[in-house]
Amino acid sequence: MSETYIGACVYCGQTQQIMEPIGTSEEELNKVATMMCTCDEARLYQKISNAERKIDGLLLERYPKAAELSKIVVGMVARDEVARDEVADVTINTGMQMKIKISRNTKGEIKVKCTETYNSEVNV
Numbered sequence: 613m614s615e616t617y618i619g620a621c622v623y624c625g626q627t628q629q630i631m632e633p634i635g636t637s638e639e640e641l642n643k644v645a646t647m648m649c650t651c652d653e654a655r656l657y658q659k660i661s662n663a664e665r666k667i668d669g670l671l672l673e674r675y676p677k678a679a680e681l682s683k684i685v686v687g688m689v690a691r692d693e694v695a696r697d698e699v700a701d702v703t704i705n706t707g708m709q710m711k712i713k714i715s716r717n718t719k720g721e722i723k724v725k726c727t728e729t730y731n732s733e734v735n736v
Contacts, residue, residue, distance in 0.1 A: 619645030623653035660690050663722060670726050671712070678706045682724065685714050689722050 614631045619641030621628075628645040646654050647661065663686045671679035685702050688694050694702075701715035713725045 617641050619643075621646045621649035621651060621654050623657070624649065624651040626651065656690060659722075660687050663690070663724070667724060670724070671710075675706050675708070675710055678704050678710065678712055682712050682714060686722055686724065689714060689716060 613634055615634050617630050617632055617636060618627050619630045619638075620626065622642050623646065626645070626649050628648045630641055630644050630648075632641060632644065647658055649655075664683045667679050667682045667686065671682065681704055685694075685704075689702075696716060701713055704712040704714075706712075709729050711727045711729070713723075713727070715723050715725075717723050
């Protein structure tokens with residue numbers, strides 16, 4: 613059963629009416645409100661959160677440490693902590709057939725590319 617609650621953006625305080633299950637915590641309501649907000653800080657938070665979810669979907673089960681490191685790098689790139697003219701991309705090699713390349717395209721979007729390589733070698 614759901615109830616209408618009020619949540620506030622953790623960055624600007626803008627409030628949102630939210631339909632959530634009864635007993636939802638204030639922290640969770642504020643997180644949902646932040647995901648709905650249009651202030652600059654909330655948009656950055658949304659961008660990073662969405663990227664982290666996608667990274668988890670790609671990597672978390674098989675490569676949890678690489679997923680965690682990828683999320684850290686994506687956050688740094690999204691917050692412009694990594695200057696485009698200093699670092700073009702970051703590549704994480706799991707050592708187990710998976711490479712993750714994180715870069716920013718010309719539109720400013722963050723790109724996460726996962727490449728799995730399988731080699732077969734037979735001596736005859």
